[in-house]
Amino acid sequence: MPPSISPSVSRSTTRADSLNARTTYERIAFLYDFLDAPYEIAWKRPLRRRVFEGLQGAILDAGVGTGCNFAAYPPGVKASGCDASSAMLERARARAAKYAQPVELRCSDLTRLDWPDDTFDGIVATFVFACIEDHEQAAALSELRRVCKPNGEIRIVDYRLSPRRLVRTRQKLMSAWLNGTFAATYTPKTEDYFDAAGLDVIDETFIRSDVLKMIRLRPRG
Numbered sequence: 001m002p003p004s005i006s007p008s009v010s011r012s013t014t015r016a017d018s019l020n021a022r023t024t025y026e027r028i029a030f031l032y033d034f035l036d037a038p039y040e041i042a043w044k045r046p047l048r049r050r051v052f053e054g055l056q057g058a059i060l061d062a063g064v065g066t067g068c069n070f071a072a073y074p075p076g077v078k079a080s081g082c083d084a085s086s087a088m089l090e091r092a093r094a095r096a097a098k099y100a101q102p103v104e105l106r107c108s109d110l111t112r113l114d115w116p117d118d119t120f121d122g123i124v125a126t127f128v129f130a131c132i133e134d135h136e137q138a139a140a141l142s143e144l145r146r147v148c149k150p151n152g153e154i155r156i157v158d159y160r161l162s163p164r165r166l167v168r169t170r171q172k173l174m175s176a177w178l179n180g181t182f183a184a185t186y187t188p189k190t191e192d193y194f195d196a197a198g199l200d201v202i203d204e205t206f207i208r209s210d211v212l213k214m215i216r217l218r219p220r221g
């Protein structure tokens with residue numbers, strides 16, 4: 001099935017953008033864990049546990065990357081993960097082999113997931129929507145809503161620009177690196193598309209200072 005494309009965006013633009021995000025992660029997959037290690041060790045690990053806290057049943061790690069969330073899955077869940085990059089998934093598969101808890105991994109783009117409707121009790125996307133182009137955000141959110149059970153929950157975690165001038169200036173200086181290396185931005189407009197995607201916000205919390213936000217959502221009833 002082709003990706004959902006907003007009427008104002010040409011097909012060729014959408015393809016080029018998707019290709020850009022995909023090729024970025026194909027290219028950096030072998031370096032990803034190395035580049036992220038300082039952050040992973042310093043603060044990401046404990047936060048990942050907090051992000052998955054309380055989730056049960058069938059869960060989807062959307063944009064699973066190299067599988068950095070695996071250790072944070074609550075015991076007993078039926079875990080699945082997907083990513084658009086086969087190189088990132090290859091590393092996730094190698095990591096999954098070291099865990100007792102099995103994880104089903106699929107190469108699948110968030111804008112066209114290949115799971116049936118109402119599959120998951122919980123869906124988590126960490127540091128993923130900041131990599132998705134504006135014109136694909138609504139399609140990706142709609143897909144998460146589609147595969148989420150009516151009483152399920154979706155959690156999205158991403159950076160935001162700090163209101164503090166010094167931190168914000170540093171983030172702006174780092175934007176070119178973030179964009180060039182990880183195809184990501186500090187200013188994703190994900191919130192703008194919740195309504196169109198049929199999602200209601202349960203709550204929004206900054207889980208690291210004022211720069212990392214977790215948004216909990218549920219499908220509109």
Ligand SMILES: C[S@@+](CC[C@H](N)C(=O)[O-])C[C@H]1O[C@@H](n2cnc3c(N)ncnc32)[C@H](O)[C@@H]1O
Nearest residue numbers: 025063064065068083084085088109110126127
């Ligand atoms: C910054 S990494 C984060 C990986 C992981 N969630 C983590 O917390 O370490 C972003 C991941 O999102 C994936 N991604 C970006 N756009 C995607 C899309 N449209 N569909 C599926 N995966 C996507 C990338 O391939 C990459 O693996």
